Amino acid sequence: MTILLSACAGDQGGGDASGSNDDTNNSGGNAEASEDQTQISFIHWRGEDTEVFDEIIEEFESENPDIAVEMNVYPSEQYQSNAQQMLRDGSVGDVFTSFPGSQFEVIRDAGFFADLTDEEFVSNFNAEAIEIGQADGQQLAVPYQLVFNMPVYNVDMFEELGIEPPQSWDEFIEMGATLQENDIQPIAFPGGDIGPNQFMNSMMMNNAPDEDIFAKLESGEESLTNDWWVSTLEDFQTLLDEGMISEDSLGIQQDSAIASVAQEEAAMLATGSYHMASLKEQNSELNLDFLPPITVSEDEAQYEGIHTATFMLAVNENSEKQEEAKQFIEYLSQPEVASKYANETGQHLTIEDVEYTSEELQDTAYWLTDKETRFQPRFFITNSSVENAVLSSIEQVLGGDSPQDAAEQAQQVVEENIE
Template sequence: MSACAANSSQEEQEEETGGESSSEEASSSANEDATEISFIHWRGEDEEVFNDIIDQFEEENPDIDVQMNIYPSEQYQSNAQQMLRDGSTGDVFTSFPGAQFETINNAGFFTDLTGEDFVGNFAETSLDVGQSDDGKQLAIPYQLVFNMPVYNKGMFEELDLEVPGSWTEYQEMAETLIENDITPIAFPGADIGPNQTMNSMMMNNAKDEEIFAKLESGDETLANDWWVNTLADFAYFNENGYFQDDALGTNQDSAMQMVANEEAAMIATGSYHMASLKEINPDLELGLLPPITAAEDEVEFEGIHTATFMLAVNSNSEKKEEAKTFINFLSQPEVASQYANETGQHLTVNGVEYESESLQGTSHWIDEKDTRFQPRYLIKDAAVADAVLSSIENVLGGTSPEEAAEEAQVIVDENID
């Protein structure tokens, strides 16, 4: 070897919510001669643990103060490039893989980190997502997220349900849940949307991991079976009650509450929500269960992973060495272990020890499962990504899969080079 959380989503998360916050507590004023560096990211739910880690860093490095600013995910995706422009903000910044990484790279705002000692502190198999086409290490993925539904293992045991390994078994599982007045999947369409679910829904419909590269080169089209069939699967889920009523109008907090209250068996987000669900209902026993939409002998991929929350140094910064010192600190196993266990995130740092029940219960996905990198983050053009996601939302709104695919392809054709 995938959340916002895009949204806690890692969107993710992949896609955290809430207003901008500033960690003034984390910036020591004890040494007026200290160099202040700016650290910006989108994960508001990590503020408390980052404040503590920054305090530790400043104690170890009294000549450096860290000022952290956190922005809502959507705002961060839209405005990060502008914030980095003059070098006064984001000496250390984070980037999503995919379209945002490409945008920032094209603007020239990444510092080349190739050859830095701390790069060796990260799992080599996770680094390529932060590399340029010519192999330069421009950003370091920090989090390892599994972008697929989280399920209630205790509920499955009570109902004597097995984890499905084929489309037929998945249908039988969903029907059993419905018969017991349980919604199979809580779908947070109002804020996270299909950003996470699309990855596991298509993973065995389009086994070619270069499918979106071919789409953007004009060698593939959304009107072909791989995408029309994925849209048809979404329509089937929606029409047969696998998602709750008004799925497009449900936000992530409401969807999480459905799972916490055991009104729903799963939430269509990812591993980044497991810790939050346990906070709401500590009695939950959780696991990961991607939708299987293929016959058993046609299943190649068991799940989805993403290496995200990519740490980078602003090329316009005048404090690059101090910024690198901070990233090096974050890459130390004891620091990374604290961050992982207090936020419920798997990390790409070597030597991390997972202590929380949720992390220990899902760590086997790292080494024992055949997962593929999140397909959505392999779309480099933001307009193309929006068109792909909108086609799913249109199907959930009643448009036929064929029509939704053709409408999205028109937008793709207008934006590809």
Template sequence: MKKHWFLATAFLTLLLILSGCAGESGGDGAESGGDSGDKTKISFIHWRGEDKAVLDEIITEFESANPDITVEMNIYPSDQYQGTAQRMLADGATGDVFTSFPGAQFESIQSAGLFEDLSGEEFIANFDENLISVGQKDGKQYAVPYQLVFNMPVYNKGMFDELGLEAPKSWTEFQEMADTLLENGITPIAFPGADIGPNQFMNSMMMNNAPDEEIFAKLQSGEESLTNEWWVKTLEDFKLLADKGYIQENALGTNADAAMSMVANEEAAMIATGSYHMASLLKLNPDLQLDLLAPITVEESEMVYEGINTATFMLAVNSKSEKKEQAKKFIEFLSQPEIASKYANETGQHLTVTDVTYESEALKNTAYWIDEKKTRFQPRFLITNAQIEAAVLSSIENVLGGEEPAAAAEAAQKIVDENRE
């Protein structure tokens, strides 16, 4: 009996020793690398679920080029990501590499000290310096925007050509175009109010009503008000879209997938989102000819901007991470032109990386928006207070739900006053 007890004890001791040795060799956050030695696992978190397939391929290439590093990617719905990313980053265990939205989320994460300063990194030179300033604060580069998105409606150019329509250059022409589409049994604008809401469409709807690019900074400081003409008119323009049937019935109950189906099936001429949906639309209907169209809500002589741009999907390193060097290697890999080109063409995104080669017809056909059109950085992302942003967006939803524009503006301004900086 004693012999059996001694053997069992010895075996258990050996297991504990082996277990302890394995834990030490892996280190914090490491896993066994087999024949290739120990591998450091880094966490990469973002919100772009539609990019998973190509990012999986890129991660495989990165791990092949860096056999001592593995990447664990976790993707969250965008609304959840905006609400929880900062909390996930706080202890450094998640999001060694993470992405940030410009605007309120960037400001909040920066204020919390969770961005590692990337200013001196060599890979910054791989990006167009004119497109990455939104990731800067106090002269430091805290995050590097990866995507160059045009946040304005995508439209069926082939349909327009068949009907003899051109992109309107004024609010009068926009309404004439929409009336022609309705006469032909086509909904002018598919509006995904259930999940995306007015987050994207508001930008082009107000860009010429309030051409002052400091308008939302002034709103937050108290110099401007939502009850002033620039915002009340924007709400009146949204009301006109709903009243005239230029957006579909139950727009607030329509999700993005349903809105994309309307465009892919040629039931609708436009989707009120942005260029990031072009690749998905072409997957649904490869025969579509797509371009971008921002509504001009003033007369042509008063037009200042032709469209909206956003440098977003901002790559960053968690300042609380214990694997910063490995995290920087991953961002450096993503910034290499051949890797960036792969990402761009498979996701249908224009990028901020220089020397990217665009191969898809949709990207080549819309690249002229980068250099030839006068676009404005997305105004919504210049609202740095999340409560004020929510009030602005809610006022649009309330108008689409039936509230009068002036009343919706007044209610939203009360919230602004309560949360003003």
């Protein structure tokens, strides 16, 4: 993580994802290319980044007048489900993005990643941070964002109420009680669209500190009915029973959850760093930091938080415009372009020499060096059916099922989908 500081803190002096669930299909760049231009297609799921990407695309086209970029943005769940089909004939997604984990594996197995190993722009990225985009000795994709997939909280609210950031599970529950005594919802949990995709990672990071736990689950060595997962589901049930997550959480959409934190009706947003810019946009006075739950005692905790390298840029192997697509990725990897993207979207990046000027990025840079974080566990699940079973077991508990029953049902699905 010390190496990552040089990649992500740059010259400031001091990142499912994570991603959008926007309901619209946004487009940007040139709708049509002129006769002397080659038009390339750029597809991704970050609807909240459309404005800055429009600006970057316009600047790219000005510097590269022979290339036009058409951008299409899809809701993240739709993108995860349909990206493979869109890439199949090469007419869409000359440049595309991929989540790590199961989507990366599916697209790799389909042979849709062009090999980027020998491209000069790869050296613009931090070598350690982009390892997640490698397979079979090749660099198939280059993660652009370094995201902290853990709850964001209102620092000033805690200080005004005299709440110290909890260092154990007992302290976390006590924190929730104090907030509720002051008519504040402890956790805004957008279960209606994002679901437990992000929150599960910090909830299980110390219950299952073995970073190979999901590889062992998919190999049959581990089971969701064992203590590490049942105890995680029991912790979710505790949050529900104690009122820290509202009973209607499975129907709450991300926009509503963000608004409740921005309006200081809730103290924490159970998503990640990628929503900090949206919070600040709605309430510029917010002082934000991260507060992942420590679900064990303080002396048992091995990890303090979660990070992910995601929004993996790639070139479609089926594209007839690979050289132009690579030019666009090369442009995005230039430090000055990456700095613009980082500061306007509130994202830490994997690019070397990025200069962060936004307050929230500067204030959270210490998580890169001073905290013990682990890579998002969910992205080590390579089978999408197994991933769905894991996430569904959390939703079942939040819907009223017992942790044991939810774990048993999920394990049955796992066993049906692994060899």
